[in-house]
Amino acid sequence: MQGVVKALNTYLANLGVLDIKLHNLHWNVEGQNFFSLHAKLEEFYDLAGEDLDEVAERILTLGYRPLASLKDFMASATLSELPSKAVKGPEVVDIVEGDFNAMLKQSREILTLAEEAKDQGTVDLMAGFIGRYEKTLWMLRAYKA
Ligand SMILES: [Fe+2]
Known part of the structure; x- marks a missing residue:
């Protein structure tokens, strides 16, 4: 179980970074697709915030403590933050695509770890x-396209 929890805490830290980063892009996006991307990014950070809570509560359900400070998130996260500067639409999409691919890869890795640990709740999550x-x-x- 310890391996699953360790991986869940890294995942949690990444969700913390992702939440702020999606806000950053929501604020700083510029260009022709401003309105659609601004709205879509809000949808994305709302989901990241919900996932953050779900993952932290899964860790508690398993009998462990979730990371719960920005300092601890930054020490554990594998996603990187962005400076506050204007970003054009196509670059926004590339950044989000890169981070979502990283989260997808990590989700698959945790699913495999959880399967090995016979932790069905985490597998389902x-x-x-x-x-x-x-x-x-x-x-x-x-x-x-
Ligand atoms: Fe907003």
């Missing part, structure tokens, strides 16, 4: 995230 990231990544590809 990750399965839901995987399906959603796969679908969103398809939509981002379609948007860019």
Whole structure:
């Protein structure tokens, strides 16, 4: 179980970074697709915030403590933050695509770890995230086409 929890805490830290980063892009996006991307990014950070809570509560359910400070998130996260500066639409989509691919990869890794640990609750949690990231990544590809 310890391996699953460690991976869940890294995942949690990444969701903390992702939440802020999606806000950053929501604020700083510029260009012709401003209105659609501004709105879509809000949808994305709302989901990241919900996932953050779900993952922290999963860690508690397993009998462990979630990381719960920005300092601890930054020490554990594998996603990187962005400076506050104007970003054009196509670059926004590339950034989000990169981070969602990283989250998808991590979700799959945690699902495998949880399967090995016979932790069905975490398997189910990750399965839901995987399906959603796969679908969103398809939509981002379609948007860019
Ligand atoms: Fe807003």
